[in-house]
Amino acid sequence: xxxxxxxxxxxxxxxxxxxxxxxxxxxxxxxxxxxxxxxxxxxxxxxxxxxxxxxxxxxxxxxxxxxxxxxxxxxxxxxxxxxxxxxxxxxxxxxxxxxxxxxxxxxxxxxxxxxxxxxxxxxxxxxxxxxxxxxxxxxxxxxxxxxxxxxxxxxxxxxxxxxxxxxxxxxxxxxxxxxxxxxxxxxxxxxxxxxxxxxxxxxxxxxxxxxxxxxxxxxxxxxxxxxxxxxxxxxxxxxxxxxxxxxxxxxxxxxxxxxxxxxxxxxxxxxxxxxxxxxxxxxxxxxxxxxxxxxxxxxxxxxxxxxxxxxxxxxxxxxxxxxxxxxxxxxxxxxxxxxxxxxxxxxxxxxxxxxxxxxxxxxxxxxxxxxxxxxxxxxxxxxxxxxxxxxxxxxxxxxxxxxxxxxxxxxxxxxxxxxxxxxxxxxxxxxxxxxxx
Amino acid sequence: xxxxxxxxxxxxxxxxxxxxxxxxxxxxxxxxxxxxxxxxxxxxxxxxxxxxxxxxxxxxxxxxxxxxxxxxxxxxxxxxxxxxxxxxxxxxxxxxxxxxxxxxxxxxxxxxxxxxxxxxxxxxxxxxxxxxxxxxxxxxxxxxxxxxxxxxxxxxxxxxxxxxxxxxxxxxxxxxxxxxxxxxxxxxxxxxxxxxxxxxxxxxxxxxxxxxxxxxxxxxxxxxxxxxxxxxxxxxxxxxxxxxxxxxxxxxxxxxxxxxxxxxxxxxxxxxxxxxxxxxxxxxxxxxxxxxxxxxxxxxxxxxxxxxxxxxxxxxxxxxxxxxxxxxxxxxxxxxxxxxxxxxxxxxxxxxxxxxxxxxxxxxxxxxxxxxxxxxxxxxxxxxxxxxxxxxxxxxxxxxxxxxxxxxxxxxxxxxxxxxxxxxxxxxxxxxxxx
Numbered sequence: 001x002x003x004x005x006x007x008x009x010x011x012x013x014x015x016x017x018x019x020x021x022x023x024x025x026x027x028x029x030x031x032x033x034x035x036x037x038x039x040x041x042x043x044x045x046x047x048x049x050x051x052x053x054x055x056x057x058x059x060x061x062x063x064x065x066x067x068x069x070x071x072x073x074x075x076x077x078x079x080x081x082x083x084x085x086x087x088x089x090x091x092x093x094x095x096x097x098x099x100x101x102x103x104x105x106x107x108x109x110x111x112x113x114x115x116x117x118x119x120x121x122x123x124x125x126x127x128x129x130x131x132x133x134x135x136x137x138x139x140x141x142x143x144x145x146x147x148x149x150x151x152x153x154x155x156x157x158x159x160x161x162x163x164x165x166x167x168x169x170x171x172x173x174x175x176x177x178x179x180x181x182x183x184x185x186x187x188x189x190x191x192x193x194x195x196x197x198x199x200x201x202x203x204x205x206x207x208x209x210x211x212x213x214x215x216x217x218x219x220x221x222x223x224x225x226x227x228x229x230x231x232x233x234x235x236x237x238x239x240x241x242x243x244x245x246x247x248x249x250x251x252x253x254x255x256x257x258x259x260x261x262x263x264x265x266x267x268x269x270x271x272x273x274x275x276x277x278x279x280x281x282x283x284x285x286x287x288x289x290x291x292x293x294x295x296x297x298x299x300x301x302x303x304x305x306x307x308x309x310x311x312x313x314x315x316x317x318x319x320x321x322x323x324x325x326x327x328x329x330x331x332x333x334x335x336x337x338x339x340x341x342x343x344x345x346x347x348x349x350x351x352x353x354x355x356x357x358x359x360x361x362x363x364x365x366x367x368x369x370x371x372x373x374x375x376x377x378x379x380x381x382x383x384x385x386x387x388x389x390x391x392x393x394x395x396x397x398x399x400x401x402x403x404x405x406x407x408x409x410x411x412x413x414x415x416x417x418x419x420x421x422x423x424x425x426x427x428x429x430x431x432x433x434x435x436x437x
Numbered sequence: 438x439x440x441x442x443x444x445x446x447x448x449x450x451x452x453x454x455x456x457x458x459x460x461x462x463x464x465x466x467x468x469x470x471x472x473x474x475x476x477x478x479x480x481x482x483x484x485x486x487x488x489x490x491x492x493x494x495x496x497x498x499x500x501x502x503x504x505x506x507x508x509x510x511x512x513x514x515x516x517x518x519x520x521x522x523x524x525x526x527x528x529x530x531x532x533x534x535x536x537x538x539x540x541x542x543x544x545x546x547x548x549x550x551x552x553x554x555x556x557x558x559x560x561x562x563x564x565x566x567x568x569x570x571x572x573x574x575x576x577x578x579x580x581x582x583x584x585x586x587x588x589x590x591x592x593x594x595x596x597x598x599x600x601x602x603x604x605x606x607x608x609x610x611x612x613x614x615x616x617x618x619x620x621x622x623x624x625x626x627x628x629x630x631x632x633x634x635x636x637x638x639x640x641x642x643x644x645x646x647x648x649x650x651x652x653x654x655x656x657x658x659x660x661x662x663x664x665x666x667x668x669x670x671x672x673x674x675x676x677x678x679x680x681x682x683x684x685x686x687x688x689x690x691x692x693x694x695x696x697x698x699x700x701x702x703x704x705x706x707x708x709x710x711x712x713x714x715x716x717x718x719x720x721x722x723x724x725x726x727x728x729x730x731x732x733x734x735x736x737x738x739x740x741x742x743x744x745x746x747x748x749x750x751x752x753x754x755x756x757x758x759x760x761x762x763x764x765x766x767x768x769x770x771x772x773x774x775x776x777x778x779x780x781x782x783x784x785x786x787x788x789x790x791x792x793x794x795x796x797x798x799x800x801x802x803x804x805x806x807x808x809x810x811x812x813x814x815x816x817x818x819x820x821x822x823x824x825x826x827x828x829x830x831x832x833x834x835x836x837x838x839x840x841x842x843x844x845x846x847x848x849x850x851x852x853x854x855x856x857x858x859x860x861x862x863x864x865x866x867x868x869x870x871x872x
Binding site: 146179182320390 | 553562563583585586587588685687715716718719722723823824825829830
């Protein structure tokens with residue numbers, strides 16, 4: 001006889017832990033299944049934790065503390081450029097490159113923030129339906145329409161001229177697998193701004209190792225965490241979920257399942273048709289010898305993107321299944337001796353040999369900024385996150401991204417967000433949707 | 438003598454505008470710098486007895502109302518699927534309706550106006566061309582579109598599907614010119630406009646290269662947006678935002694054409710499309726000649742025997758992703774020959790025996806398109822067909838300078854139908870005049 005739970009949550013990441021915590025607090029018998037031996041810290045570079053989760057689950061009281069918050073964007077180059085929340089400082093830094101850009105930067109940031117403030121409600125709460133701009137004035141709608149239909153490449157080139165600035169901003173626009181000429185990529189810049197907005201100090205932040213996952217685990221309450229439990233099958237019957245099968249052969253019955261795996265993986269487990277994206281984001285964790293001094297002062301998210309044109313070329317190469325010649329990348333220091341590198345776009349399927357090639361490429365690209373990195377490397381870990389966001393994903397009401405064709409099966413992983421981000425927001429939303437049904 | 442309207446350019450748009458205005462009883466003059474009217478609707482005898490249209494084999498459909506009014510004889514190359522046709526027609530109707538409706542006066546009134554309905558066809562901005570496999574080749578031919586990126590499907594609205602019944606596109610151009618003259622418009626050839634004359638803050642006529650002036654109550658330019666705003670006016674004459682719009686307007690010619698004179702009919706009866714190698718877009722952006730650009734081979738004399746002598750044949754090759762400006766300098770004769778040799782080698786592989794019957798090749802690259810049609814960067818679409826430059830986001834016929842109208846491919850109706858933008862500009866001019 002198999003066991004039974006009211007709700008199952010697959011994956012003990014930030015999303016899964018939040019979902020399980022909210023479900024348990026509502027009194028549901030919740031089982032959290034984690035394939036690994038313990039919940040792991042997020043492998044992604046930056047978190048943009050939903051502040052409501054921090055307060056509602058009292059994460060700070062249970063140990064959450066941040067090593068760095070509100071990281072500025074550092075643009076590598078002959079003349080380094082630091083773009084943070086201080087618009088005046090950023091403008092002064094830009095004046096070394098271009099007067100027009102120095103003048104234009106504060107105005108543009110303010111407009112972007114205003115746009116982000118308007119869209120944040122749409123992205124972060126759960127409106128039933130409609131369109132994000134339904135209640136806006138005609139003028140605001142016109143601007144918004146232009147933003148939606150613009151590719152970031154054209155949009156930014158009309159505003160800025162400094163190549164290194166353009167190249168760095170286009171990195172943000174390529175989030176989620178957007179090509180920089182595609183409609184929606186300009187809107188990705190607004191998404192980024194929405195994460196970094198005032199009052200949201202947890203955006204672009206790095207938690208002290210273990211404290212984020214630790215505090216979320218402590219917030220689980222009555223929810224039961226089971227590690228070493230890899231789900232191999234999601235059972236469905238007449239359009240609804242009935243349970244899961246685990247790798248050890250046991251089966252668990254449940255009426256509700258929240259999966260933090262990707263949409264493609266979840267649907268594959270349920271035996272449903274799905275489209276696997278052809279391109280991916282690669283997350284590479286580099287562990288270095290403790291003696292190696294990581295040149296990260298002041299702490300920033302460092303963007304290595306040589307020229308504005310490289311993003312489009314890389315996208316074309318990745319779609320054709322090749323590792324691009326020039327790869328834009330972002331790196332941050334996660335903890336002493338631990339560097340997280342994100343690079344995109346790369347082909348969604350890479351064999352062992354190609355993964356090694358990719359890692360070597362990344363280390364080579366980082367070497368000018370970090371002399372001696374190759375010798376100091378202790379361990380390299382590569383993960384591929386297939387993703388291909390569309391404009392429609394950014395404009396769809398949030399619940400639609402969590403839903404699947406199967407009743408009772410909800411998504412709460414990174415790709416249940418408009419653009420991938422480690423925020424726990426989808427987990428919280430999935431729990432609320434499940435509880436309200 | 439003062440005209441009611443002076444029209445710059447005697448292409449399909451200019452002639453349609455002229456015919457429309459003349460039929461309504463206005464005094465119209467069309468100024469064309471070439472010795473022949475028609476613009477891209479031209480036929481060239483590139484080898485004795487062999488004829489072909491240098492710029493394109495077919496053009497977007499001429500809207501039915503325009504075709505009837507001008508008495509045109511057309512045949513579609515390939516029919517547009519019903520769904521797309523309905524979308525295109527609805528978008529065209531929307532463009533015409535906006536042209537005929539005089540805009541609300543004052544910025545505040547516009548700002549407070551109820552938000553407009555989305556344009557028909559806007560949903561294509563999120564779709565990929567690769568979802569329309571049957572129409573892919575004709576849409577991609579001669580363009581620098583990536584069919585796998587969202588928004589590429591918008592180019593389907595500008596699918597070139599019409600050609601003349603016989604005599605190539607040049608015959609169609611003659612029909613347009615005859616239609617305009619029959620309606621009472623005056624066409625002056627070999628007259629190049631250098632500047633739009635401004636008086637009392639409105640367009641009042643045009644100045645020609647020979648120093649003479651043609652005065653008119655309104656001016657319609659069928660040049661592209663960039664050329665219209667930056668070459669027809671002194672720098673200080675226009676408001677800064679207009680110039681900025683022109684500067685940010687993206688134009689990118691990507692078309693090269695080979696006209697092939699063949700001694701015997703080609704082994705293939707239907708058009709052949711060879712898609713690019715997945716690196717063509719990168720090469721294009723870097724100003725390199727792509728190794729395997731998308732290529733459309735069209736045996737045009739199979740459909741229209743008048744284009745070749747008896748027993749012989751004429752074919753055209755349209756190449757896409759060909760940069761207007763090469764990173765290593767201009768388009769020298771050697772580079773042109775290399776481009777043709779590369780393309781012909783690919784064709785020989787697909788249709789063996791082509792090289793053996795080849796009598797002559799005429800090569801046309803983007804700079805030739807630019808000089809021949811006065812199209813910035815040799816862009817035949819009047820501006821990149823990207824979602825932020827299509828439908829409602831393309832400039833309408835009215836400009837910030839009163840009395841000056843935009844009627845070419847860069848205008849809203851431009852990519853939707855041949856002659857459509859000219860018709861919209863004429864409609865806007867008449868609607869404003871009536872006020």
